[in-house]
Amino acid sequence: MEHTLEKAQNFLSRAGEGAPSSNEVDRRLVTLTAPASAAAEQYRALYYRLERMRELAPMKLVAFTSALPSEGKSVTAANLALTSARANRERRVVLVDADFRRSRAANYLGIKPRPGLSELLAGDCEGREAVRRFRSSRLVVIPAGAPPEEPGQALAGPRMRQLLHSLREGFDEVYLDLPPALPFADASILAASVDGLVLVIRACATSHRFVAEAIERLSGTRLIGCVLNAAEPGGAFSEAYPR
Ligand SMILES: Nc1ncnc2c1ncn2[C@@H]1O[C@H](COP(=O)(O)OP(=O)(O)OP(=O)(O)O)[C@@H](O)[C@H]1O
């Protein structure tokens, strides 16, 4: 599989823009749809915080989880990956949707959802079929694909370990979108293999108790910080997310 993915990366480098996407990008990907907005600026700030951390220690694999569902993991991961791909034209950046429970990356980015990670892990497709370039950007995306019967088992298996190894080899920055930490074990399973874990917290929605429980659940992992999402519903974010 390692070999297959490296080939896929080479294939994408040669392919230039890759296949055009069939759908529209979700408007909440503000780094694309409203790059001058205050929200896009926040993603850039987040990106440069990670860059400063990278100066201190290498950090290729960065994963996003939250205590509960719908806190903003997928929007944050996609915006950050897009920000990174824009900021560094020489870096190879990949966004992996590792949330088989509620996969969103394909939908948000308007790309073909299958085949993806699950097909790759099942050995049902080649690396180059699951890995695709997002429009003309530097960003490469692996959508989740069809949900496997046992998502936790698929992520805990040796094929996933091999894949993460291949991604480390083939890319400079890997962003993983994970399921929430409290309802599922998936995030704890994968968190052990990443260089940095970010906890997304939906402001004014998730209670301290759940955040504390999630942090406890993730103890022993490389939790590098939290993102307070949708922190100003009546302020800066309301411009970027018109109702
Ligand atoms: N900062 C924000 N302001 C307004 N809406 C937001 C913001 N962040 C996310 N949303 C919206 O909240 C919903 C959930 O966001 P998202 O899919 O990123 O969450 P998630 O944590 O990945 O959810 P899931 O647990 O289902 O994977 C989406 O409708 C998204 O568009």
Ligand SMILES: [Mg+2]
């Ligand atoms: Mg999500």
